[in-house]
């Protein structure tokens with residue numbers, strides 16, 4: 804089965820099909836998440852001060868955009884929307900933690916927290 808066919812909507816015949824779909828989705832998600840992390844490395848390189856790593860206004864903007872993308876998905880339930888936003892909140896927190904580590908790595912040893 805092609806990756807696209809595995810992503811078709813509709814009920815799965817059995818658990819094997821559920822897992823084929825999940826595996827195909829992960830194959831698409833992992834490279835995208837890796838690229839998102841690489842953006843954090845770039846953000847850490849470009850931001851001049853540690854306190855700029857966490858930007859609450861930008862976090863809100865990202866969450867609102869994600870909500871709009873999710874609303875455009877056919878068949879998305881309110882509960883799925885809630886889970887997705889939770890996943891994104893956690894993703895952003897992990898990204899900020901990674902960005903902080905990247906930022907600290909560019910500081911001279913004596914200035915690292």
Ligand SMILES: C=C(O[C@@H]1C=C(C(=O)O)C=C[C@H]1O)C(=O)O
Pocket residue numbers: 842843846856857858859861862865894895896898899902
């Ligand atoms: C990448 C940035 O740094 C942080 C990471 C964010 C993210 O994971 O989307 C959002 C806001 C920032 O706190 C940024 O400021 O855009």
